[in-house]
Amino acid sequence: MGLEVRFEVAPTPASTPDLHPDAASEIEFADAVTVRAASEWGAIHGLATLAQLAGKSHAITRIHDHPAYPWRGLMIDVARHFIPLPALRRTLDAMSLAKLNVLHLHLTDDQAFRFRSEAHPELASAEAWDAAELTELVAYAADRAIRIVPELDMPGHVTSWLVARPEWGAGSASGPSRRFGVHEACLDPTNPAVLRAVETLLGELADIFPDPFLHFGGDEVNGTWWNAHEGVQTLMRSQGFRAADVQADFNRKLTTIIRQLGRRPLAWDEALHPALARDTLIQAWRGNQARDAALAAGFDCVLSAPYYLDLFYPASLHHCFDPGGDLAAAEDRLLADDRTRHVREGLQWMAGFASFPGLPDAPAGGEGRILGGEACLWSELVDEGCLDSRLWGRLPAIAERFWCGSEAEEAGLLERTVAFQGSLARLGIVPEDSETRRRAFPELAPIEPLVEMLEPVKWYRRLLGAAFERRVSGLGESGVARPYDADTPLNRLVDHLPPESLASRRAEAELDAGGDMQRWIEGWRRQREAISELAEVDAGLRDASRALGELADILDDGDCSMAPEEIDALAGPFDEYLLPLAHAVARRRR
Numbered sequence: 001m002g003l004e005v006r007f008e009v010a011p012t013p014a015s016t017p018d019l020h021p022d023a024a025s026e027i028e029f030a031d032a033v034t035v036r037a038a039s040e041w042g043a044i045h046g047l048a049t050l051a052q053l054a055g056k057s058h059a060i061t062r063i064h065d066h067p068a069y070p071w072r073g074l075m076i077d078v079a080r081h082f083i084p085l086p087a088l089r090r091t092l093d094a095m096s097l098a099k100l101n102v103l104h105l106h107l108t109d110d111q112a113f114r115f116r117s118e119a120h121p122e123l124a125s126a127e128a129w130d131a132a133e134l135t136e137l138v139a140y141a142a143d144r145a146i147r148i149v150p151e152l153d154m155p156g157h158v159t160s161w162l163v164a165r166p167e168w169g170a171g172s173a174s175g176p177s178r179r180f181g182v183h184e185a186c187l188d189p190t191n192p193a194v195l196r197a198v199e200t201l202l203g204e205l206a207d208i209f210p211d212p213f214l215h216f217g218g219d220e221v222n223g224t225w226w227n228a229h230e231g232v233q234t235l236m237r238s239q240g241f242r243a244a245d246v247q248a249d250f251n252r253k254l255t256t257i258i259r260q261l262g263r264r265p266l267a268w269d270e271a272l273h274p275a276l277a278r279d280t281l282i283q284a285w286r287g288n289q290a291r292d293a294a295l296a297a298g299f300d301c302v303l304s305a306p307y308y309l310d311l312f313y314p315a316s317l318h319h320c321f322d323p324g325g326d327l328a329a330a331e332d333r334l335l336a337d338d339r340t341r342h343v344r345e346g347l348q349w350m351a352g353f354a355s356f357p358g359l360p361d362a363p364a365g366g367e368g369r370i371l372g373g374e375a376c377l378w379s380e381l382v383d384e385g386c387l388d389s390r391l392w393g394r395l396p397a398i399a400e401r402f403w404c405g406s407e408a409e410e411a412g413l414l415e416r417t418v419a420f421q422g423s424l425a426r427l428g429i430v431p432e433d434s435e436t437r438r439r440a441f442p443e444l445a446p447i448e449p450l451v452e453m454l455e456p457v458k459w460y461r462r463l464l465g466a467a468f469e470r471r472v473s474g475l476g477e478s479g480v481a482r483p484y485d486a487d488t489p490l491n492r493l494v495d496h497l498p499p500e501s502l503a504s505r506r507a508e509a510e511l512d513a514g515g516d517m518q519r520w521i522e523g524w525r526r527q528r529e530a531i532s533e534l535a536e537v538d539a540g541l542r543d544a545s546r547a548l549g550e551l552a553d554i555l556d557d558g559d560c561s562m563a564p565e566e567i568d569a570l571a572g573p574f575d576e577y578l579l580p581l582a583h584a585v586a587r588r589r590r
């Protein structure tokens with residue numbers, strides 16, 4: 001039988017949400033359910049709350065719900081891999097259910113330019129969206145109380161722009177690039193045609209996207225081209241500029257354009273500079289100190305550093321960061337977690353990666369405000385086929401933190417995340433991860449007890465491959481090829497393994513609670529036998545299989561003589577796979 005739901009919603013004049021939509025709702029459960037809200041946006045969030053309660057028995061009579069932060073975002077890099085519109089639409093459906101309200105599209109990068117501009121159609125990659133398609137997406141998002149923020153990343157990350165417009169570069173490159181990592185390509189800020197084109201492109205985006213913000217990127221500018229460019233060198237000498245000041249001068253022009261378009265500028269935290277326009281919103285990504293540097297200098301801030309979904313962390317390690325909370329304590333937790341042990345040097349290297357010199361620390365306008373957080377999905381290792389599993393095992397936990405702020409509870413997080421994924425599957429929005437994986441690799445069914453325990457390695461270890469050790473020891477990557485580029489097919493098991501193994505979490509919890517592991521042990525022994533029957537299995541999987549068999553033996557044999565450190569080593573990494581269960585077994589022995 002259907003449930004009657006009544007809505008009492010105040011008239012909402014705007015057709016798209018703004019920065020501070022009235023997002024609160026009240027739900028009353030009586031003979032019928034009544035959702036009351038001061039705006040359509042609040043009513044949509046109330047409906048999401050109801051959808052999550054559906055099918056569960058509860059004794060709630062009234063819910064008052066409102067978000068801790070107005071900015072609850074997700075950035076998707078649609079440049080490294082193209083994400084088709086149907087996948088973006090189902091992502092918006094799922095975001096709405098999670099009460100996330102900002103989709104930030106990183107439209108351009110070295111590998112592709114995904115916006116088919118009317119004035120500059122020559123810039124567009126083969127796979128790109130035109131104004132009509134994007135306008136439709138904006139409306140689809142607004143119907144789900146979600147804003148869309150477009151980003152044109154500049155002056156770096158522009159190799160793809162220079163394919164059709166080499167004269168806009170401060171050097172030359174062949175492009176678009178297929179490799180990943182920071183590139184030298186950089187716009188020539190002294191060329192008036194560059195500013196004219198950027199003004200045109202931003203103007204077109206402002207016509208399509210009604211959002212109050214326009215993102216101009218600004219990250220990872222490599223100074224090599226500017227240092228060798230006559231015009232830039234003349235500018236530097238005449239003004240006494242360093243490379244950071246050249247970028248700040250370019251940013252000053254961009255922020256003026258953006259303000260003239262009636263929008264607020266938004267940029268990655270490299271834009272922080274004493275000369276940066278104070279109304280620029282800073283997206284803090286280079287370590288957690290970026291947030292405090294921005295706030296102290298008087299800039300409003302959205303926190304992204306702890307929410308990089310492409311680092312393959314488990315949900316709880318994202319969830320422990322509150323955008324407005326004690327980031328250092330959460331960082332300590334991330335560093336101390338067994339599951340990040342194999343990349344600890346990388347995490348430590350990253351913690352000291354950015355500095356923010358020369359910022360005023362007592363601005364006249366007072367401290368900036370934290371508007372919220374934004375999870376980021378960089379797509380070097382993500383395409384349409386694995387998009388869902390890269391998002392929905394962790395994003396519900398992050399969304400909960402953005403909605404609940406300091407009141408988010410850790411207890412029961414995994415169960416809530418699993419329930420959320422169940423809702424997505426039940427509503428036909430996104431299938432369960434395990435279903436997609438089993439469909440893609442039916443031949444691995446005999447070793448399911450192994451496959452379900454595996455996770456991809458963390459941090460940038462997949463992306464860097466053999467360059468990982470060189471990078472974290474400060475040697476740089478020269479001479480060591482990365483294992484992936486934009487043409488590498490993402491069709492192996494590791495591409496379809498969820499970043500967090502629910503089976504492993506369940507087995508670890510049972511082990512920690514001293515439960516009976518016999519059923520698990522049988523499966524782990526069975527997979528060891530079964531793998532020898534499989535013809536095409538990569539070496540990493542075979543090594544992980546042996547390790548899991550060994551863990552089964554250790555658990556079955558109370559007198560194991562292995563030291564905890566030796567047991568920890570059974571976690572791997574095995575090529576790109578990790579077996580986090582080993583750490584839980586080692587813990588039992590300590």
Ligand code: ACM
Binds near residue numbers: 285
């Ligand atoms: C970034 O991750 N390059 C903003």
